[in-house]
Amino acid sequence: xxxxxxxxxxxxxxxxxxxxxxxxxxxxxxxxxxxxxxxxxxxxxxxxxxxxxxxxxxxxxxxxx
Amino acid sequence: xxxxxxxxxxxxxxxxxxxxxxxxxxxxxxxxxxxxxxxxxxxxxxxxxxxxxxxxxxxxxxxxxxxxxxxxxxxxxxxxxxxxxxxxxxxxxxxxxxxxxxxxxxxxxxxxxxxxxxxxxxxxxxxxxxxxxxxxxxxxxxxxxxxxxxxxxxxxxxxxxxxxxxxxxxxxxxxxxxxxxxxxxxxxxxxxxxxxxxxxxxxxxxxxxxxxxxxxxxxxxxxxxxxxxxxxxxxxxxxxxxxxx
Amino acid sequence: xxxxxxxxxxxxxxxxxxxxxxxxxxxxxxxxxxxxxxxxxxxxxxxxxxxxxxxxxxxxxxxxxxxxxxxxxxxxxxxxxxxxxxxxxxxxxxxxxxxxxxxxxxxxxxxxxxxxxxxxxxxxxxxxxxxxxxxxxxxxxxxxxxxxxxxxxxxxxxxxxxxxxxxxxxxxxxxxxxxxxxxxxxxxxxxxxxxxxxxxxxxxxxxxxxxxxxxxxxx
Numbered sequence: 001x002x003x004x005x006x007x008x009x010x011x012x013x014x015x016x017x018x019x020x021x022x023x024x025x026x027x028x029x030x031x032x033x034x035x036x037x038x039x040x041x042x043x044x045x046x047x048x049x050x051x052x053x054x055x056x057x058x059x060x061x062x063x064x065x
Numbered sequence: 066x067x068x069x070x071x072x073x074x075x076x077x078x079x080x081x082x083x084x085x086x087x088x089x090x091x092x093x094x095x096x097x098x099x100x101x102x103x104x105x106x107x108x109x110x111x112x113x114x115x116x117x118x119x120x121x122x123x124x125x126x127x128x129x130x131x132x133x134x135x136x137x138x139x140x141x142x143x144x145x146x147x148x149x150x151x152x153x154x155x156x157x158x159x160x161x162x163x164x165x166x167x168x169x170x171x172x173x174x175x176x177x178x179x180x181x182x183x184x185x186x187x188x189x190x191x192x193x194x195x196x197x198x199x200x201x202x203x204x205x206x207x208x209x210x211x212x213x214x215x216x217x218x219x220x221x222x223x224x225x226x227x228x229x230x231x232x233x234x235x236x237x238x239x240x241x242x243x244x245x246x247x248x249x250x251x252x253x254x255x256x257x258x259x260x261x262x263x264x265x266x267x268x269x270x271x272x273x274x275x276x277x278x279x280x281x282x283x284x285x286x287x288x289x290x291x292x293x294x295x296x297x298x299x300x301x302x303x304x305x306x307x308x309x310x
Numbered sequence: 311x312x313x314x315x316x317x318x319x320x321x322x323x324x325x326x327x328x329x330x331x332x333x334x335x336x337x338x339x340x341x342x343x344x345x346x347x348x349x350x351x352x353x354x355x356x357x358x359x360x361x362x363x364x365x366x367x368x369x370x371x372x373x374x375x376x377x378x379x380x381x382x383x384x385x386x387x388x389x390x391x392x393x394x395x396x397x398x399x400x401x402x403x404x405x406x407x408x409x410x411x412x413x414x415x416x417x418x419x420x421x422x423x424x425x426x427x428x429x430x431x432x433x434x435x436x437x438x439x440x441x442x443x444x445x446x447x448x449x450x451x452x453x454x455x456x457x458x459x460x461x462x463x464x465x466x467x468x469x470x471x472x473x474x475x476x477x478x479x480x481x482x483x484x485x486x487x488x489x490x491x492x493x494x495x496x497x498x499x500x501x502x503x504x505x506x507x508x509x510x511x512x513x514x515x516x517x518x519x520x521x522x523x524x525x526x527x528x529x
Contacts, residue, residue, distance in 0.1 A: 003107075013117035018182050022121045022175040026128070029167055030280065037284055041291045048298055052307040202476040209472050213465045222526040223459045227473055230455060230519060234477050241480035245487060 076153050076293045077302045083286040090283035097276035105269035118182045122266070125175040127274040128168045129193075131281060132200060135165035139207075140232040143225035155221035156296065158228065159211060160288035164281050166204035172197050192243040199238050203231040217296055311396045312404045319408030322381070329377060334416045337370040341424045352429050359428035360438060360489035367417050367442060367485075368478050371449040372471050374413045375457040378405055379524070383461055392528055399517035402458075402524070406450045406517065414446030430489075437492040437502075441485040444505040451516035452477050458523035481508060 003009040012019045073079045105123040112119040139161040146155030176194050177187045188194070210227055214220035297303050323330055344362045345355055382388040391401050421442055422435045430438065456474035463469060488501035 009106075012120070013111070015116060015118035015182050018118055018178045019120055022124055022178045025174055026124050026171050029171055033164065033167055033284055037287045037291070041287065041294075044291055044294055048294065048303070049307050051298075052304060199476050199479060202472070206473045206476065209465070209469055210459060213460070213463045213469055219526060219529060223523065226455070226459060226519065226523050226526065230477065233515075234480075237480050238476070241483040245483045 074151055074153055076156070076297050077300070079153055080290055080293050083290050087283050087286050090279045090286070094276050094279035094283055097272055097279060101269050101272035101276050104265060104272065109265040109269055110263060115183060118179065119266075121175050121179040123269050123273050125172060125179055126270055127277045128175060129172040129197065130274055131277045132165055132169035132172050132197065135161055135168060135281060136200065136204065136228075136235070137232065139165060140225075140228040143221075143228045147222055147225035147229075152218075152221070152296070153293075155225065156292045157285070157289050159221070159224065160285045160292055161281075162204055162208050162211075163288070164284050166201060166208065168277070168281075169197060169201040169204060173201065190246060192239070192246040195242045195246065196235075196239045199242070200235070203235075207231070311394070312400050315391075315401050315404035316408045316411075319405055320411065323408065323412045329374070330412050330416070333370050333374045333413055334420065336373060337366050337417055338420065338424065340366040340369060342427070345428070355428045356430060359425055359430050360434070360441075360486040362428070363421055363424060363438060364441075364445075364482050364486040367421070367446060368449065368475065368482060370417060371413060371446065371453060372474060372478075373467065374409070375453040375470050375474070376460075376467060378409050378454060378457045379461055380457075383528075388524070388528065392525065398521040398524065402454060402517045402520045403513075406447075406454050406520075409454075410447050410450040414442075414450060417446060418442045431493070434489050434493050437498045438489045440502055441488040441498070441505060444502060444509055445481045445485040448481050448505070448508050448512050449478060451512040452481075454520040455516055455523055458520045458527060461524070461527040481505065484508070 010016055010020070073082055101123065105120060109120075111117060139158045142154045142161070143158035145151060146153075146158060173194065176197070180189055180194075181187050207224055207228055211220045211224045214223055294303060294306075341362055344358065348354065348358070379388060382391070392398060394401070418439060422439055425435045425438055453470075453474055456470045456477075459473065460466075460470050484501045484504045488498040488505070491501055492498040
């Protein structure tokens with residue numbers, strides 16, 4: 001094991017700010033990208049289903065005399 | 066096992082194939098990240114030159130590698146789309162760009178945070194960081210061009226041209242910047258110094274790189290599926306998806 | 311046909327002299343802004359001069375790129391060019407040459423004057439002019455690709471800049487670097503030869519890439 005204690009681990013030999021600054025931002029970026037990508041898919045599916053329902057209603061209105 | 070790969074060049078069948086592969090890649094990515102970071106932080110020893118700050122390398126180098134590989138992969142798919150007029154290839158290229166840009170940004174960010182304790186400055190105009198910055202511009206140019214064009218086919222092909230021009234220029238740009246940098250080597254300490262790699266450090270780096278690859282596969286596939294849905298929204302199979310949704 | 315394209319573009323440019331002159335004055339103004347921003351200290355200005363002149367040349371060259379194809383696109387001449395039996399690359403080369411004659415050459419001619427403003431010695435001025443002579447055609451050639459890709463798009467000049475400026479960077483590095491190298495005593499021949507190499511490479515490749523881009527934009 002490299003670290004004597006958790007506080008040593010967080011301090012990273014005095015460079016904690018830089019090390020954790022890097023990893024935190026990386027985590028944020030990747031998590032953000034994942035969230036964004038899922039959100040895009042969800043929004044698109046929602047839009048498509050709205051359009052789908054709207055066109056179906058039109059078709060129903062047209063077929064009923 | 067004779068797989069008919071060409072079957073998957075239709076957006077519809079690729080959509081379902083990608084859907085099955087995404088969970089696989091995601092889980093693998095997560096597992097590799099955990100293993101890689103564990104080795105990097107708990108097994109790899111302290112570097113005698115750079116103390117603990119060197120541990121940034123386990124995300125910095127993989128991010129930089131990804132930024133470059135993804136650009137090449139993106140340009141390749143774009144080229145195939147341009148040459149063979151296949152829609153799916155171009156959709157994949159478009160899906161890769163944001164992930165590539167993200168990794169480029171991460172390489173720059175982690176590079177700056179590594180540079181500050183090591184070289185005393187947040188930003189240094191060394192050849193690699195500067196070329197990486199230019200790579201970010203190339204990604205953004207690709208995305209901006211595609212965003213500005215309404216017609217998807219024109220966007221695909223125009224993007225392909227700019228991506229390919231970029232690929233040809235990347236070695237030239239790197240060479241120029243390296244030249245420029247060595248001529249202007251200032252009073253700073255040697256910038257090419259990097260920690261001597263213990264095996265455990267290398268192992269962690271490679272595992273992290275693999276993790277980033279798996280992550281990229283997963284995210285790009287999800288994005289590609291969204292693009293497919295949007296472009297193919299007038300087709301039967303997409304309407305059928307809506308019917309069951 | 312090649313000569314005809316050049317003649318026509320030059321004639322049109324002469325009729326709209328204002329466009330040409332605005333680009334030139336933009337170049338002059340940008341170069342003059344830098345001393346106002348950083349102070350009149352002579353040694354610093356002399357050190358900065360090649361970079362400043364070159365960056366201004368990049369920007370000025372970029373400003374005028376839209377003009378390369380847009381007016382022909384609007385009045386239908388571009389379509390005719392695409393349909394003609396002449397190779398499109400050759401016609402584009404003609405347009406690029408005309409563009410360079412109208413934008414690049416005035417820059418080359420006025421750069422020594424601006425260099426004097428920055429206290430550049432005579433040999434540096436010569437190297438600066440030589441570097442611009444070799445480099446500005448490359449800017450027009452690469453710029454043609456950007457102009458062709460963004461033909462008729464909203465986002466206009468900014469989009470072209472975003473696409474084309476990263477590609478200009480090697481030209482900038484070796485162009486400004488040539489002057490610096492000669493002022494330090496290292497001789498500018500390597501830099502100038504590399505610029506020459508860029509010129510030859512882009513003469514061959516850029517018109518072809520621009521032709522592909524133009525066909526894509528005109529579909």
